[in-house]
Amino acid sequence: MSALIDVDGLTRRFGDFTAVDAVSFQVEPGEIFGYLGANGAGKSTTIRMLCGLLAPTEGRATIAGHDIARDPRAVKRSIGYMSQKFSLYLDLTPAENLEFFAGAQGLSGAERRRRVRDALEHSGLDARRDTLTGALPGGLRQRLALASARLHQPRILFLDEPTAGVAPDARRAFWRDIRAVAAEGTAVFVTTHHLDEAEYCGRVGLMVDGRLEALDTPAELKRTLVPGVFFTIDGDAPRADLRRALDGAAGVRGLQPFGRRLRVRLDPDAALADADALTARLADAGVADPRVEPTTPNLEDVFLELVGREAA
Amino acid sequence: MRVEALAVARKEVRQTLRDKRTLVVLVIAPLLQLTVLGFAVNLEVEGLPTVIVDADRTAASRDFAADLTAGELFEVVERSPVAADGVAALVAGEAEVALVLPRGFARAELAGRPAPVQVLTDGSNANHAIVARNAVEAFALQRGLQRLRERGAVPTMGRPDVRPRVLYNPTLDSRVYFVPGVAATLLLVVTFIVTAMGLAREKEAGTLEQVLVTPLPPSALVVGKTLPYAVVGMLDLGLVVTAGAAIFDVPLRGSLFLLAFAGALYLLTTLGLGLLVATLAKNQQQAFMAAFFIILPMVLLSGFMSPVPNMPEWLQYATLLDPVRHFVEILRGVLLKAAGWADLAPQLVALGGMGVLVFLLSARALSRKLA
Ligand SMILES: Nc1ncnc2c1ncn2[C@@H]1O[C@H](COP(=O)(O)OP(=O)(O)OP(=O)(O)O)[C@@H](O)[C@H]1O
């Protein structure tokens, strides 16, 4: 079984500026592929090239076996796309939007009616089918956009920041949809700003300034990029005092604010890499009532590590 | 392609019916403008404010002034025996015409010598000035002949007797002449702007991008986006012709089918231009500006407000490239003269040629840009 998305050395320049720099990866059927990166890292530019909206400057890519440069129509037939900016018609109802996009896919008659009805039911929009789309809350809009992108049952879905600006519980519902879609064998390529969402992804690619700096499962990324043990520390002291107590100590690899608290990453073999040792150290430094809890690395640590390396 | 084009057209109609502003532009505005423009523009000249300067103060001079100003053309606003008053009234803008009958007018006329009459006109409205001068000359000639007959003298020489009669618009009602021009202009503005703005709006909103990731062929987009406005354009044409007949008594002497056919050819150009502007413009504002700067010269060159024969010669050739000019001629021909296919063949061919060319080129440019 070959990959549904196969990208090789894909590059896009705007004048002198390289927005996407020789990116290569594959996405298999049923896989959720997360694409992470800061603003302007080149996520949308990558998607737009893969959807046939933007011509690559260099490199090649095939979508479901079709070359994006040579056969854009075949590519379009096999993909569904949700753009970063909501772009269904605000002055049409959900039912009318779905009907239009089904028609644009060449669906007609009873088949079209059935798909539209199913899509409305599945996305929980049945009750609002005749409200104007512009009047829907953000979460429902995004589910409508997803339903619209899936009308023709594409084998590949491109979702560009589908949960930006969506309330947390609506975000969770949305991700349930995405996982269900992938479980049916669809390849899902999704970009996000929310690092916690990347944990739902089978594999994650990290974009920094147009380059794909790391690509692996979340667990592997954490293991290889941010090895070490993690603790969150707290106490009856300002965060600056907590930081001062540990800054520069042997074995301390990183200190990050975490809410009111502080996250510490330590070498596994360091003397301080132990809850009791850390507590003692904080008490010695004059922090009243120090509290130390072991925790696990997350993708934010990975991301910060990568960006830090870039800067160094 | 049929399914996709229909889906686009249906969506377009839905949005239009829902958007009150577009509806107003498409239906109400044309009627309103036709009425307002029709009443505002009146090419007939009458009631020219006139000063009578009668320095002669004789029965003959009074008679001359009274007979001349008896009609609708001159309206006497002031009388004075001093010529300087007439000039002052013209300078002050209180009058457009001053008729000066100098002392000795009656004596000269009685003696059979040329009797001097002076007409001063405000040339800032050249048309008014010419009409006034011609009227005075014609009246003077009539009066001279009248005098000869009264004395029993019959002019021995035959003289040409010019009796102008206007065909097709016997009462020279300028509105009848004007309505076809308004109809052509309105059709141009409405279909051009709505097409261009509609696509530009989709570009701005990002919905066009969402459409472009579907396998919908560009031709379906072009057809779906223009067909509804072509239908509206034809309805507008019918509406304006009907309103012209009801409000301004514009006749419909020729074939309705010919009118509709020419309308369809004309719409190819206007819709094609809409597509072209939408292709080039990045947003609605640019589309609007571009449309404005294309429409303006088209209307000016059409001869609808200033007749083509009054233009410099090189400009007259340029008007041949203006579809509005051809459509106005066809409308006037069909409405006022019962002109048929053969009479209007040159205009129809020109209009059709330009229409097909513009539409195809624009549609291709748009498809290229989209694909
Ligand atoms: N059409 C364009 N012309 C010039 N520069 C562009 C164009 N499109 C994108 N860029 C630039 O390319 C870079 C990458 O943009 P892109 O939209 O891919 O970023 P992104 O990772 O999606 O960011 P965001 O999280 O803000 O959506 C940015 O610096 C952007 O300014």
Ligand SMILES: [Mg+2]
């Ligand atoms: Mg983006």
